[in-house]
Amino acid sequence: MSASDPAIVLVRPQLGENIGKAARAMLNFGLTDLRLVAPRDGWPNPDAGPAASGADIVLANARVFGSVADSVADCGFVYAATVRKRGLTKEIVGPEKAATDTRARPGRTAVLFGPERSGLETDDVACAQAILTVPVNPAFASLNLAQAVVLFAYEWSKAGVGEAATFDNYEGAAPQEELEGFIAQLFSGLDTAGYFARIKDRAPASRRMLRNMLTRPGFSANEVRTLRGVIRALTTRRV
């Protein structure tokens, strides 16, 4: 597993069988970094192994996290794989563009895939910089989890054959945990200022919108540090 291999994150997966199938799909195209967020039936799951058809190394190395934010803490860019519109302003890309951009970008990329039945929640999607959508038949959009994983993995593998484009003068997005630290600092400052108390019922929507706006640009570590300095300056009382 090289430093830039993308992570496949299954968010609250339901069936062990589908975790195994996703692992099999990944290894066919050389991906091995599988992460599980709160798998419904715990982990390890005895149904995963048989469905992986030999991709045991992927299952053995899979890591379990309690939250989406924790699962992508070391990642500089996060895609949310979803077919539904979420009312969030984010770039929407197909598997090919996601894969070529993943190759070109410094740092690690993660792709979030939601539970089999319901897909990602809006709060999960808000943690991502961009949305990954497979352009399917509008009259029959019914890709299963492993098929969605296989399409991204296939494009990622294909993108490695040619020479990838690169971003000029771009140091890459900050690790997600640095961005989260900044957002927490911001929210704390707003709480102290009574901002969320004043808007009452609209506070959850407001937090989500802020998180989304701040996640989308893919701020660099340097930019996040600057923003933290800004917030610190605004929230610290002068003596």
Place this chain on the structure above:
Amino acid sequence: MSASDPAIVLVRPQLGENIGKAARAMLNFGLTDLRLVAPRDGWPNPDAGPAASGADIVLANARVFGSVADSVADCGFVYAATVRKRGLTKEIVGPEKAATDTRARPGRTAVLFGPERSGLETDDVACAQAILTVPVNPAFASLNLAQAVVLFAYEWSKAGVGEAATFDNYEGAAPQEELEGFIAQLFSGLDTAGYFARIKDRAPASRRMLRNMLTRPGFSANEVRTLRGVIRALTTRRV
């Protein structure tokens, strides 16, 4: 279903569940022409419907054939999806090239997929003009049937978005039954001439090699007629 939508041909599929999954994979990308060659458990199969997750129209319209040749009789170009080398001299393409060429080519294209456990037999592959291979991890090549179908269907759908390249001055390959008619005529002529009798044990391999050589070029209907005339001329005794 437009005249140029490719046909997905499952050759001797074993499990009804996998036929249903293939149908589901197809319809996600707008493909509806499913053909089954000698399905192991007959047809219809009660396990197919639940696995199709609503792609019932594809199953309802599926047609069953007794042989690969019959299943592609109306097709001008046939791909054999296989990961294994077959010792046959044929073009090998990935899903993207197969899909864009399918869009560009006049006439109907078929893609043959083999049984789940064993894949296509060499005789099946000999019926195709070209081999479709997904470039997978050499250390773990384990795509399942529906995943192989979904990758071709995805690329076919994607290729429809942009403007496809076209072949100049190419009327398209003859329907496969016209080519088969020519091959049968040739073999009959060779039989009459004692050709196969003389080479004895090597006759089956010789037939296969000939079929392969003659299938690969994608002769047009006009070219096949010309070839038939040639064979007719060579095999008819002058009075």
